[in-house]
Amino acid sequence: LQPIIQRYHQPMHPPTSAATNTCTSLMVQRIEAPAAAVWPIVRAFDRPQTYKHFIRACEMVDGNGGGVGSKRRVTVVSGLPATTSVERLEILDDENRVLSFRVVGGDHRLKDYVSVTSVNEVISDVNSSEVYCVVLESYVVEIPEGNSWEDTRLFVDTIVRLNLQNLRNVVMANSLHGCEGLGNL
Numbered sequence: 001l002q003p004i005i006q007r008y009h010q011p012m013h014p015p016t017s018a019a020t021n022t023c024t025s026l027m028v029q030r031i032e033a034p035a036a037a038v039w040p041i042v043r044a045f046d047r048p049q050t051y052k053h054f055i056r057a058c059e060m061v062d063g064n065g066g067g068v069g070s071k072r073r074v075t076v077v078s079g080l081p082a083t084t085s086v087e088r089l090e091i092l093d094d095e096n097r098v099l100s101f102r103v104v105g106g107d108h109r110l111k112d113y114v115s116v117t118s119v120n121e122v123i124s125d126v127n128s129s130e131v132y133c134v135v136l137e138s139y140v141v142e143i144p145e146g147n148s149w150e151d152t153r154l155f156v157d158t159i160v161r162l163n164l165q166n167l168r169n170v171v172m173a174n175s176l177h178g179c180e181g182l183g184n185l
């Protein structure tokens with residue numbers, strides 16, 4: 001994991017003089033499934049609502065073939081201090097299983113939010129038939145006017161943690177559907 005962390009999860013955007021007021025974090029989620037079951041869900045930039053808790057709908061606003069530079073507009077569920085967010089795909093690396101997006105607009109308080117998600121497959125050295133994933137998600141965000149670093153970190157960490165836990169639930173549910181002979185389970 002070390003090379004992936006160094007390459008993709010370091011605060012990659014050197015703060016400009018005006019933006020030293022940033023908050024960063026790295027979240028980790030283990031998922032007991034091979035990367036082939038996890039990465040397709042993460043890489044689907046046009047369908048974040050399959051595992052992101054607070055996203056109600058998503059439409060592509062600048063297709064660019066779904067590749068880097070594409071933009072999506074997500075609609076957030078009610079009850080949050082936000083309604084929409086426009087997000088640009090920055091990295092889509094199928095070889096290393098890394099996706100990154102940047103918030104470029106919308107109606108919310110997280111200015112200049114950038115996150116990087118990587119899906120890392122691990123083969124247990126104790127029992128080589130045990131394969132699981134470690135999903136890492138790091139972010140950098142500007143601390144909103146009137147909020148503290150602690151507030152910002154708690155708010156965003158909570159959203160990201162719920163998303164990663166939900167990702168695990170979706171992967172687990174998919175793998176059950178794929179099982180033969182489970183009868184009426």
Ligand code: A8S
Binds near residue numbers: 076085109156160163
């Ligand atoms: C993600 C991560 C985050 C999304 C945040 C942090 C957001 O979609 C929500 C509430 C906000 O206030 C900001 O990977 C914003 O989506 C749920 C609309 C950007």
